[in-house]
Amino acid sequence: MSSSRNAPLHGIRVLDLTRVLAGPWCTQNLADLGADVIKIERPGAGDDTRGWGPPYLKGEDGESTSEAAYYLSANRNKRSVTLDISTERGAELVRALARGSDILVENFKVGGLKKYGLDYDSLRQENPALIYCSITGFGQTGPYAKRPGYDFMIQGMGGLMSVTGEPDGAPGAGPQKAGVAVADLMTGMYATVGILAALQERHRSGLGQHVDMALLDCQVAMMANQNMNYLTTGQAPRRMGNAHPNLVPYQVFESSDGHLIIAVGNDTQFAACCAVLGRPELAQDARFARNADRVGNRDALIAILAPAVKQKARDHWLGALEAAGVPAGPINTLADVYEDPQVRARGLRQELPHPAAGVAPTVASPLRLSDTPVQYRNAPPLLGQHTEEVLRDVLGLAEEEIRVLAGKG
Template sequence: MTQARQAPLTGIRILDLSRVLAGPWCTQNLADLGADVIKVERPKYGDDTRAWGPPFLKDEEGHDTTEAAYYLSANRNKRSIEVDIASPEGIKLIKDLAKYCDILVENFKVGGLQQYGLDYGSLKDECPHLIYCSITGFGQTGPFAERPGYDFMIQGMGGLMSITGERDGLPGAGPQKAGVAVTDIITGMYASLAIMAALQERQKSGLGQHLDIALLDSHIAMLANQPLNFMTSGVAPTRAGNAHQNVVPYQVFKTSDGFMIVAVGNDSQFRSYCQAIGKPELGTDPKFATNSQRIINRDELIPMLEKIMATGERDAWIAKFESAGVPCGPIQTIDQVFSHPQVIHRGIWQNIPHPLGGTTPTTASPMRFSATPVEYRRAPPTLGQHTEEILQELANHKKKQ
């Protein structure tokens, strides 16, 4: 008989002193993998994002609850405890919980927890096993270390907004932020990965360590090829609108009834694309036959393609390109995304029982395991929902020591 397998992080306990998005995103990832995440929140107020609405979760009668959709997006599978860390009792409780846990995640400003004796330097001797992850705007060192960091600000400072938005000289030109807090999200992902690596290393050494994860560092790393475009050429990339700096044609096109994306990734696909639009000669023209030449002659090629694409309907083009093996797709609104057959098949919309709303929707984790699938065990907790439960567990743990 095959023994049932447990979630990957079953038995790992995390003390979550973070709020808003980067830290909670990190700990939600780990909670999805089976870790027991204890979310520490300010009495009466809790995580800032609880109030970042509307929209709010609605109860079974259709009335707004106190839980904002923003908060719900990053806090499932956790337990909430209210603790005043500015009080002697709260400080002692956090220290006791740190000894009880494997990992601590915090996103206070640099030095913000030192006054309470809850920084890594103060805890490492009492908790040598503890993996302590600090998430800040600029990291623990450097001339900007003590400054607060926010996603929008880092998108500007870190270069993303200089390469996002329409090209100069065209209508609507100017820097543009992403439509979601991508810096917070990627920082949370890097923090999750660093914690997993530190857990693996602890298996060998038996010791924890301090993880210094910065929004600015993570943001620059996320830019992938764009920093290398500059580092190898000495020329800073600029905004290209919905086009790609290194691949042509790889952009949005307007059709007679809407917009679509064509993502030609190689020269063979370009020839197929030219056949599909009725212009096979463009695929063999020396000015356009290779991607390098298409980049050089972009300003000549793209207006021709735009004129052709505007003569056909979006879905007709998509059908034609798909049959020719040309990567393409529609630009969908969020509601259209959740009605797409692939999204429905993959179960991206999940519902979890919730004490205030009956159920709460949640976006499924993209981590798919064949033997230990992610389980949606708990809805994002109400403020202090598990305070008594966690205190009782801690008391029982102390008795056993």
């Protein structure tokens, strides 16, 4: 739908002093919503993830560029400026950018920016309206505040790996991390929410504030029902493989030619599922009639259902279960995902012009706004691609001074 309305964050400037994933994921959200995100990177090196390859983006000639796929996942719609904040002039220029920014996002170690005058207490003296978001492993307070924190270790410390993987005693049992950096990603999402809340509050007070985001906090918070399973019983949940602690049947089943997921969410769906599987009487069985009964008699029920599912092919069951209104689905590879008709219809694969490769693939934002949609303006920038542009147009530096700065690195 076309609209004359500006993007939601049109006119908002974000100074991005983050690297790797949690911070860049947050600032990519803000950029997608129309903010002008200026990404500050180290000269010659840039964001750590620029080197996290292979794989790398391929150019028009089929040869790999220097742009790592990992970096491309979280830096769309931004401008890249290379400044060495360890130098007096570099730090001074970043402070000047902060004075003209609405939001600053950083993921340095606690206290790491103070010596450059780029900490919250210093910058709020110069820009009281600045919303300053810090993303760290453990937050700005507490005994672990100064420790570095990476997603993998946080998945372990925050409880996720205690409930992910095959049950103890089963083949392949043991702690297992998620296949993507969920602690980083959820922290990036929570940080986005916190920043937007502070931005909304600023409309009333005219003042910014410090948003303190910790990977550990976010990992613990996202344990959701598993948190409450523990807090209401005092018993720590354990790994259950692909089964669900509170719903049955809600797991992977093996068919005659592959696997599928059956996700029964209520008693009506269970009755429909039993009918499809040729065992309608199970819905009247006192052991299985209600979900609470099924959870208590999980092993007995699965011992009946699993052999039934194995009698026919995956696609047979998927079609029959869908027709009966029972949630079920395949286990797709990413190659399958991008061929899925629903994924294609929703336009989840996008392409953006890229200065080194001609074009770069990207994944559409899941944010769908009817009248001010996400804008796909620019591919993730080359290192320092916009340095001159920003120093000239935002800070008003003369061309000669920019050349002198470049000469000094």
